[in-house]
Amino acid sequence: MTEILNETGGSACAEDVCQDDARTVPQMSTDGKTPVTILTGYLGAGKTTLLNRILTENHGKRYAVVVNEFGETGIDNELVLDAEEEIFEMNNGCICCTVRGDLIRILSGLMDRADDFDGILVETTGLADPGPVVQTFFVDDDLRDRVKLDTVVTLIDAKHFLGKVDEQHEAEEQVAFADVLIINKQDLVSDGELGTVKAKVRQINPHARLFTTTNSGVDLGEILDQGSFDLQTLLELEPGFLEEDPEDHEHDDSITSVSLTCGEPIDARRFSEWMRMLIREQGTDIFRSKGILKINGDDRRYVFQGVHMVMDSEWGVDWDTPAPVSRLVFIGRNLDEEALASSFAACAAIKAAA
Amino acid sequence: METDVWNTDMPAPSPGAIDQGTTRLAPGITTINTRAQANVTRVKGLSGSVEGCGVAVGLGNGEIGVFSSAGDLGPHLKPHDAAVTGLADQGDTLFSIAQDGRLSAHDLKNGNRNTLFTSPGEWLSSLVVAPKTGMVAFAVGKKAIVLPTAQSESGAQDFEFDNHPSSVSGLAFSPDGKRLAVSHYDGVTLWSLDGSDEGVTLCWKGFHIAVSWSPDGRFVVSATQERELHVWDLVTDKDFRLGGYPAKPHMLDWTTPETGPVQLVCSGADVVTAWPFGDVGPGRLPPVEIGYVYTGRVTAVAPHPTRPLVAGGYTTGTVLIGGLQKGEAAFARIADDETISGLDWVGASSNVLAVGTRGGSLDFITIGELRLQ
Numbered sequence: 001m002t003e004i005l006n007e008t009g010g011s012a013c014a015e016d017v018c019q020d021d022a023r024t025v026p027q028m029s030t031d032g033k034t035p036v037t038i039l040t041g042y043l044g045a046g047k048t049t050l051l052n053r054i055l056t057e058n059h060g061k062r063y064a065v066v067v068n069e070f071g072e073t074g075i076d077n078e079l080v081l082d083a084e085e086e087i088f089e090m091n092n093g094c095i096c097c098t099v100r101g102d103l104i105r106i107l108s109g110l111m112d113r114a115d116d117f118d119g120i121l122v123e124t125t126g127l128a129d130p131g132p133v134v135q136t137f138f139v140d141d142d143l144r145d146r147v148k149l150d151t152v153v154t155l156i157d158a159k160h161f162l163g164k165v166d167e168q169h170e171a172e173e174q175v176a177f178a179d180v181l182i183i184n185k186q187d188l189v190s191d192g193e194l195g196t197v198k199a200k201v202r203q204i205n206p207h208a209r210l211f212t213t214t215n216s217g218v219d220l221g222e223i224l225d226q227g228s229f230d231l232q233t234l235l236e237l238e239p240g241f242l243e244e245d246p247e248d249h250e251h252d253d254s255i256t257s258v259s260l261t262c263g264e265p266i267d268a269r270r271f272s273e274w275m276r277m278l279i280r281e282q283g284t285d286i287f288r289s290k291g292i293l294k295i296n297g298d299d300r301r302y303v304f305q306g307v308h309m310v311m312d313s314e315w316g317v318d319w320d321t322p323a324p325v326s327r328l329v330f331i332g333r334n335l336d337e338e339a340l341a342s343s344f345a346a347c348a349a350i351k352a353a354a
Numbered sequence: 355m356e357t358d359v360w361n362t363d364m365p366a367p368s369p370g371a372i373d374q375g376t377t378r379l380a381p382g383i384t385t386i387n388t389r390a391q392a393n394v395t396r397v398k399g400l401s402g403s404v405e406g407c408g409v410a411v412g413l414g415n416g417e418i419g420v421f422s423s424a425g426d427l428g429p430h431l432k433p434h435d436a437a438v439t440g441l442a443d444q445g446d447t448l449f450s451i452a453q454d455g456r457l458s459a460h461d462l463k464n465g466n467r468n469t470l471f472t473s474p475g476e477w478l479s480s481l482v483v484a485p486k487t488g489m490v491a492f493a494v495g496k497k498a499i500v501l502p503t504a505q506s507e508s509g510a511q512d513f514e515f516d517n518h519p520s521s522v523s524g525l526a527f528s529p530d531g532k533r534l535a536v537s538h539y540d541g542v543t544l545w546s547l548d549g550s551d552e553g554v555t556l557c558w559k560g561f562h563i564a565v566s567w568s569p570d571g572r573f574v575v576s577a578t579q580e581r582e583l584h585v586w587d588l589v590t591d592k593d594f595r596l597g598g599y600p601a602k603p604h605m606l607d608w609t610t611p612e613t614g615p616v617q618l619v620c621s622g623a624d625v626v627t628a629w630p631f632g633d634v635g636p637g638r639l640p641p642v643e644i645g646y647v648y649t650g651r652v653t654a655v656a657p658h659p660t661r662p663l664v665a666g667g668y669t670t671g672t673v674l675i676g677g678l679q680k681g682e683a684a685f686a687r688i689a690d691d692e693t694i695s696g697l698d699w700v701g702a703s704s705n706v707l708a709v710g711t712r713g714g715s716l717d718f719i720t721i722g723e724l725r726l727q
Contacts, residue, residue, distance in 0.1 A: 113437040115392060141601040145669065
């Protein structure tokens with residue numbers, strides 16, 4: 001089901017410290033699709049506090065909110081909707097095509113009253129695997145037409161994170177999926193403990209933007225309407241979007257990030273075949289992937305991103321540097337950096353021709 | 355049960371490939387354009403006899419407008435506080451459900467309104483009225499609720515079916531009105547409305563998103579998230595798949611027997627697909643494909659009640675009217691990027707097509723002496 005290099009794009013199955021008083025107004029997108037922000041994190045990490053801030057602060061935007069534990073927000077708002085988590089494994093039995101049917105139903109229904117709000121927030125339960133939630137936005141046609149996944153925000157309880165992360169996969173996966181990481185309740189730990197939490201979080205996901213807060217006090221302008229899943233946004237961030245990974249990789253089954261670069265133009269067919277094979281064999285373990293490529297024989301930037309086995313891709317504007325460098329990043333479990341590096345290097349057109 | 359797969363090979367729509375400047379409306383088409391107060395969520399042609407009440411239009415703000423076939427606004431109803439999610443009629447009564455948890459019945463003759471059900475904070479969906487018995491059914495969460503109406507025989511009891519594995523996604527009455535089909539995760543459950551059984555589940559692993567019952571009562575068809583139709587033949591106990599859709603085929607409808615052998619009409623592809631069912635099902639026959647490629651993706655369908663025609667509305671705002679035998683088609687509305695959210699035939703001779711869009715346009719299209727190409 002994977003089309004890595006299709007002409008039209010589309011989907012397929014493949015340290016900042018925040019000031020509490022800083023407030024900026026989130027700017028809404030203009031392409032007509034309603035942005036959706038996903039809030040994940042363990043119970044007690046501060047999701048409800050953040051939700052209440054978004055719903056009550058005077059930023060001039062209206063949000064519809066989908067929650068899993070109704071009543072917890074304590075806000076009387078007809079746009080707060082209760083979702084009973086209804087996970088659905090698609091017919092092909094592939095875990096990576098698991099979606100949340102309740103979200104499809106509720107978000108499609110919300111779009112029948114789209115005039116009532118500017119954006120949608122989806123809160124997941126503390127124990128939820130973010131995969132099905134994120135994948136839902138890639139695989140459902142109706143949602144793709146009308147809403148766009150904006151950002152995955154993960155809240156981390158500074159005090160309890162280290163105790164959970166080694167026991168429960170979900171805690172680690174919530175960090176791996178994030179575009180924005182908020183280490184909350186920093187007032188409850190020492191500087192040393194906070195440093196250890198940061199290092200662990202960065203080892204899992206070095207690319208997300210990181211904030212440390214008290215009372216979920218992050219500037220809302222830093223988390224709402226960020227366009228994190230927008231391929232054009234990814235292009236604008238290039239080339240800085242993939243900084244080098246930390247060197248101290250642990251070689252166990254924990255989640256890590258691998259960044260790869262290639263200074264030679266990439267052979268489209270080779271790359272496509274390699275990605276297909278990779279996500280078929282390791283898609284379950286790859287949580288997020290992103291890349292910007294220089295394709296041999298094409299002047300345009302080729303940009304893609306994926307969640308497990310589902311991918312979005314499109315062509316961007318022309319490269320404007322004399323020696324374009326292709327970059328890829330994977331965040332996942334059991335990633336073999338050397339093997340990935342050598343198989344990516346083999347996609348260079350000069351190697352393909354040899 | 356046995357399973358077969360028949361695929362038609364339909365290319366994915368490629369938006370923007372149609373040259374809007376060269377698209378022409380079919381000769382004889384005249385259109386009255388109006389604007390609604392909000393996005394149109396439902397369009398339902400009315401079969402009653404009240405003058406000036408040709409079609410009901412439900413909106414995202416909870417209002418309902420009733421219009422004549424000439425596009426004149428008749429009764430303007432405000433029964434709901436949130437988006438209208440279903441309209442159905444029987445005789446001169448219009449039923450409506452919404453995201454405010456209410457089911458209302460409007461008597462179009464005398465203007466009276468009754469609230470038949472209310473559950474604040476919950477969304478009602480999948481409104482259907484039973485032929486013959488006058489029972490009305492809708493879904494709320496994992497429950498399907500069946501209620502008698504003024505048209506039902508006295509003493510008719512209500513039912514609440516809640517033994518479903520997920521939220522209810524679709525409902526359909528059997529043609530005799532004695533059974534209710536409920537779609538959900540991994541199948542469709544058939545409930546008898548005399549309380550005589552515990553429900554019979556037709557199993558097929560999948561996320562079923564809509565259900566429909568053939569006019570002869572023989573076939574139950576569901577649409578799935580996996581972009582297929584699943585068909586159960588209740589006579590032979592066989593089931594089979596109809597696939598090849600580039601998107602979810604969630605609008606299902608049937609042609610009437612008066613216009614020829616019965617066909618199942620549905621959305622989801624870049625053409626309207628009409629599967630030949632006749633008396634025995636499609637066998638290995640392909641569907642008639644109505645329309646042109648590259649006009650977008652079909653989001654709404656409406657078979658004509660008396661002529662062998664079908665109307666199809668697209669994501670692009672295009673509306674086509676086509677012949678059910680050969681698939682020849684004519685443009686009835688030109689693309690304007692307003693996704694068609696509902697359409698239905700209106701008027702005594704059903705020569706008007708009412709079309710609503712997500713952007714709030716409401717058009718009344720008179721087809722006149724339609725010539726198809």
